[in-house]
Amino acid sequence: MMTPPVLSVTKLRKQFGEFTAVQDISFVMKPGEILGLLGPNGAGKTTTMQMLLGLITPTSGSIQMFGLELASHREEILQQVNFSSTYISMPLALTVEENLWVVARLYGLTDIERRVDDIVKKLEMEEIRRKVARKLSSGQMTRLTLAKAFLTEPKILFLDEPTASLDPDIAHKIRALLKEERRSSGLSILYTSHNMREMEDMSDRIIFLQRGTIVAEGTAREIVARFGEADLEEVFLKIARESR
Numbered sequence: 001m002m003t004p005p006v007l008s009v010t011k012l013r014k015q016f017g018e019f020t021a022v023q024d025i026s027f028v029m030k031p032g033e034i035l036g037l038l039g040p041n042g043a044g045k046t047t048t049m050q051m052l053l054g055l056i057t058p059t060s061g062s063i064q065m066f067g068l069e070l071a072s073h074r075e076e077i078l079q080q081v082n083f084s085s086t087y088i089s090m091p092l093a094l095t096v097e098e099n100l101w102v103v104a105r106l107y108g109l110t111d112i113e114r115r116v117d118d119i120v121k122k123l124e125m126e127e128i129r130r131k132v133a134r135k136l137s138s139g140q141m142t143r144l145t146l147a148k149a150f151l152t153e154p155k156i157l158f159l160d161e162p163t164a165s166l167d168p169d170i171a172h173k174i175r176a177l178l179k180e181e182r183r184s185s186g187l188s189i190l191y192t193s194h195n196m197r198e199m200e201d202m203s204d205r206i207i208f209l210q211r212g213t214i215v216a217e218g219t220a221r222e223i224v225a226r227f228g229e230a231d232l233e234e235v236f237l238k239i240a241r242e243s244r
């Protein structure tokens with residue numbers, strides 16, 4: 001039997017005036033799948049994510065999560081979804097721990113103390129637990145934004161460059177954690193990255209965007225074979241150079 005997708009995007013389009021940032025893209029994400037969104041700067045990755053999160057309204061097309069239409073079941077859907085990105089803002093005068101409590105309260109979570117302890121441990125933030133957010137390094141801040149996303153125990157996680165400012169050790173741990181969450185709780189993850197090795201290592205499938213259009217879709221191996229290149233990095237360079 002085919003499992004229904006947790007996310008289904010049909011002919012999704014976003015125009016900013018005359019400019020088309022996302023051009024009628026369609027794809028699905030299965031439960032427990034890690035889907036990588038790849039593409040050169042300006043390809044439309046962030047715009048796509050923002051539509052999926054209900055932060056900007058699509059010009060046309062449809063987004064369904066858990067079989068429900070986002071446009072008409074926003075609250076219900078967004079309760080089960082979370083995201084992390086470096087451009088989200090948070091109260092900088094509050095400590096790491098206080099920030100997590102704020103999120104937990106906003107979402108009306110129960111068992112907050114356990115959840116906060118749990119996430120602080122998972123993301124190895126014990127030492128910065130009582131540090132105010134303003135004083136965090138960029139990698140520590142990235143971990144805090146990830147912690148906020150994990151805290152609500154979402155079914156779908158959208159991550160915009162989750163490991164961008166992390167050192168290789170922490171980045172490795174975060175990737176391991178994401179894979180473990182997917183394994184243990186069936187979490188589905190859609191993420192962007194400019195790190196090709198990470199894409200190859202993490203993604204069950206990759207969607208390659210160029211100028212708002214899907215130009216390739218499949219496993220890293222399939223995409224590399226289709227383009228007849230040595231690895232994903234070479235495919236990326238080929239596509240990116242075509243779009244300039």
Ligand SMILES: Nc1ncnc2c1ncn2[C@@H]1O[C@H](COP(=O)(O)OP(=O)(O)OP(=O)(O)O)[C@@H](O)[C@H]1O
Binds near residue numbers: 016039045046
């Ligand atoms: N609010 C906006 N108004 C006008 N154009 C926009 C707006 N937001 C994004 N764009 C344009 O849409 C295109 C896609 O941008 P987007 O941020 O989605 O790209 P991206 O794939 O996330 O790129 P990057 O890798 O640089 O993060 C870009 O050309 C961008 O300039």
